[in-house]
Amino acid sequence: LFHSDEDSDEDDDSNSDSAADRYDNDDDESESSEGESARQRAEFERAERHQRTRAGMRPGSLRWNISELSHVYLRRYRLRDSALEMFFIPTAGCAFGGAGLCSSLSSLFVDFGPGYEGNVRRDNAANSIMKRAPAQTVKQWPERSGQFLHEQLRSLTMAWVKGRVTNFDYLMSLNVLAGRSYNDLCQYP
Known part of the structure; x- marks a missing residue:
């Protein structure tokens, strides 16, 4: 954890030989350790807020590398x-996606809201993301959409037939091509 200069100064007067002094000092030490712990916690929270601000992130926000x-x-x-639904390159290799597509850490599922407006927002976001995505994505x-699914299904089936x-x-x-997702219980395989 973080330590301040005030925390590093120690009291040399706390060394006493009598039992009463040792008992009193134990109480003082527990109070000072609680105060020190609270100071450390506050300093840690300040540093964490500063790091989030510098990174341009709000608490609870996540980032993925496009x-x-x-x-x-x-x-x-x-x-x-x-x-x-977006899938990211998993840390462990897998064939046509396989286990990597199932990992909650390697995928992102975003709903853009109800109605026609949600559909338009989704399509705009999809177009924006896909324009910036790598060519191999x-x-x-x-x-x-229909042509894409037909092409993907044909190439997948040919790869399966050839072993x-x-x-x-x-x-x-x-299941992925059919719209099934581990991220949506309504469409869970």
Whole structure:
């Protein structure tokens, strides 16, 4: 933890040989350690707030590196076309996505709200993200959603037929293409 200059000064008068003095000093030490702990906690919280401010983050906000974006899919949430699901490169390698797509740490599911406005916000956000995403990112553009799914399904099936994809990865990828998600209980596989 953090220490201030005041915390490093120690009292040399606390060394006494009598039992009463030792008892009194123990009480003083517990009070001073509680005060020191509170000071350290306050200093830690100040430093944490400062770091968040310098990073431009609000408490509880999260960041993902767009260069690690591997898949962007349009999703339904609560039976509305208003969500977006993004997958990031997992730390452990996997075939066609497989286990990496299932990790809650490697994906982000965002709902843009109800109604037509939510759909428009989702499509605008998807277009903005996909324009900035790396070229190798798998992208489901709003304007070409049906064609995208057909192409992905065809290439996935060919990879499975040729033995380049395991049965498990094939089924997991089919669920992803069908709109299933571990991030939405309504669409859970």
